[in-house]
Amino acid sequence: QVQLQESGPGLLRPSQTLSLTCTVSGGSISSDGYYWSWLRQHPGKGLEWIGYIYPSGSPYYNTSLKSRLTISVDTSKNQFSLKLNSVTAADTAMYYCARAHDYGGDFDYWGQGTLVTVSS
Amino acid sequence: EIVLTQSPGTLSLSPGERATLSCRASQSVSSIYLAWYQQKPGQAPRLLIFGASSRATGIPDRFSGSGSGTDFTLTISRLEPDDFAVYYCQQYGSSYSFGQGTKLEVK
Numbered sequence: 001q002v003q004l005q006e007s008g009p010g011l012l013r014p015s016q017t018l019s020l021t022c023t024v025s026g027g028s029i030s031s032d033g034y035y036w037s038w039l040r041q042h043p044g045k046g047l048e049w050i051g052y053i054y055p056s057g058s059p060y061y062n063t064s065l066k067s068r069l070t071i072s073v074d075t076s077k078n079q080f081s082l083k084l085n086s087v088t089a090a091d092t093a094m095y096y097c098a099r100a101h102d103y104g105g106d107f108d109y110w111g112q113g114t115l116v117t118v119s120s
Numbered sequence: 121e122i123v124l125t126q127s128p129g130t131l132s133l134s135p136g137e138r139a140t141l142s143c144r145a146s147q148s149v150s151s152i153y154l155a156w157y158q159q160k161p162g163q164a165p166r167l168l169i170f171g172a173s174s175r176a177t178g179i180p181d182r183f184s185g186s187g188s189g190t191d192f193t194l195t196i197s198r199l200e201p202d203d204f205a206v207y208y209c210q211q212y213g214s215s216y217s218f219g220q221g222t223k224l225e226v227k
Contacts, residue, residue, distance in 0.1 A: 046208065046218055046219070046220045046221050047157075047165065047208055047210070047218040048218070049215070049216035049217070049218070062215070062216075063215070096164055096165075098164075101170070103152070104152050104153055104155070104170050104171050104212065105153050105155070105210075105212025105216065106155035106167055106170035106171075106176075106210070106212075107155070107157075107165070107167060107210075108167050108170075108176060108177075110164035110165060110166075111164065112163075112164055113164050
């Protein structure tokens, strides 16, 4: 059973950099047929895709966040990470990591989520 | 960007009844790239349906998906108490997008 677990600080000041890591267990992040994604959900709102990365290291980003976003992968640690620069209160959200099938793009395994609050 | 519009926003039904949730896309979506999720308060979303009509592992057969092109439907044949939650559709065309969700509540 694949499991994903997000980790990172829960409180940031405006203009700081958000750094989150997702640790994958129960399976290899290098397995064929999947890519590794970040999504977020603003309080009381719907889901927003942030971006994903293939095990080979090629990332794809939501165009609305692309200028501030870096997603990377560390296959030796079975982890992938998100960095979002220059955060504002609008980046306050629950952040999820998830695994997606590269064939259909559906997310079959999710982390439990980590709440990130941006406040001065 | 493909916009997904879900209706109704809230659906009030009783256990044992049939639920029909709609997801309409602003342009055609390949069925391969249409999925449905269930989300309960304080939990991550759970994949129910992928490829518009295939049930994910462990999903009961009272959940079914259908549709093509711009119109997709999630049907729950006989509601159980555990089914009351928020449901999202999602597409992966040129990029990802989600519907705004349908809240299924107890009448």
